[in-house]
Amino acid sequence: MIRRLLFWTLFPFVLPQAIRVRNNAPRFPGAGGPKDGTTGEGPPLRLLAVGDSIIAGVGAENLSKALVGQAAMQLAGRLKCQVAWTARGSIGADSKKIDKP
Numbered sequence: 001m002i003r004r005l006l007f008w009t010l011f012p013f014v015l016p017q018a019i020r021v022r023n024n025a026p027r028f029p030g031a032g033g034p035k036d037g038t039t040g041e042g043p044p045l046r047l048l049a050v051g052d053s054i055i056a057g058v059g060a061e062n063l064s065k066a067l068v069g070q071a072a073m074q075l076a077g078r079l080k081c082q083v084a085w086t087a088r089g090s091i092g093a094d095s096k097k098i099d100k101p
Contacts, residue, residue: 031057031066036086040076047072047085055089063087
């Protein structure tokens, strides 16, 4: 009850700041390089990653150093297989955007 009251009391003061941050926050590009790759040796395994900025590799130099490439490398090592990975990420994506062909 107290949390709810505090939230609604502070809301008018926090809302303008939230809007300003959203409009002025820097937007970083996704990782460069190819959007697919292969790592490891052994029986083949395929990895498809679909999502938002974390799949697009924001903050990474290239996708092999981002979450998708690193996950594929770990899978290949643990499962002793060859992992062919593909990343289909879009910065700011939500389920509605990903669902479109």
